[in-house]
Amino acid sequence: MSINPNEDTEFNDALRKHGILPPREPTPPSPSPPPSPTFDDLLNDFTSSELQEFSEDAPDDETERIIAAYRKQRLADERKEDKKGRFGRVYPIGREDYTREVTEASNVDEEDDDNEKGTGVVCFLYKDGIPRSDRTFQHIRALATKYPRTKFVSIIxxxxxxxxxxxxxxxxxxxxxxxxxxxxxAWGADRERRQEGMCPCH
Structure with a gap:
């Protein structure tokens, strides 16, 4: 008679007890179900306008109050981020603007900046018609969009x-x-440069 060592029988248990069969491998525990999302997690997936609609359609006053408070905080956070990202483009300046737009602007602390680090200002000196200068200008425009908290200015x-x-x-x-x-x-004078290698703004 053939014995299936994997069967859960009294006979197999007796054989295991006497060391004839190896011990059964423990049954792996069932994975725990993922935790249920919190109310905040659910609200986080919606836009501010959708939250407004949900607040108006809330089944009770308490739910309406919670959604309205969450939306208010969301809008405040968005406004704060908008203020921090206050640049986002390259500002052309003249020589007479340099002190105000570069040196003095770099002294301005961001809102809620407890460390008073000031503002990063990148001044780009260029000349039209020089290929490496034209290419770098393209990179600078892209960086200004990517790092809106840094001020980028350009001057011939x-x-x-x-x-x-x-x-x-x-x-x-x-x-x-x-x-x-x-x-x-002379950025790019020695070789072709890429935007990824030129983030001087931090």
Whole structure:
């Protein structure tokens, strides 16, 4: 008679007890069901306008109050983020604007910035018609959109620094708290550069 060692029988239990059959492998525990989402988790999936509708259609006053409070907090958070991301583009400046738009602007602390780190300002010096300068300008525009909390300004190189040689453009000067934190000269003159390798804004 053949014995199926995997069967759960008294006979197999006796054989295991005497060491004739190996012990049964323990049955793996059933996986725990995922926790039920909280009310906040559910609300997080909806837009502010959808939350407004849900609040109006709430089955009772308490639910309406909770949804309205959640929506109010969501709107406040969104406004705060909008204020932090207050730039988002490249601002052309002239030489007479430099102190105000670059040096002084880098001293402005963000709202709720307890560390008073100031604002990162990237000044891009360029010259039209120089291919590496034109390519870098494209990268700078993309970075300005990607990092809206950093201020990006552009100025023609020799309008900013008189007699600036073409060999030194494009140039990036990074300010924070009124000081120059980084300077990149003739970006892309030695080889083709990519946007990923040029984030001087932090």
């Amino acid at each position: 190189g020799d309008k900013c620094i008189p007699n600036l040689p073409d060999t030194r453009v494009p140039m990036l000067i990074v300010y924070r708290k009124g000081d120059i934190r980084n300077q990149i000269v």
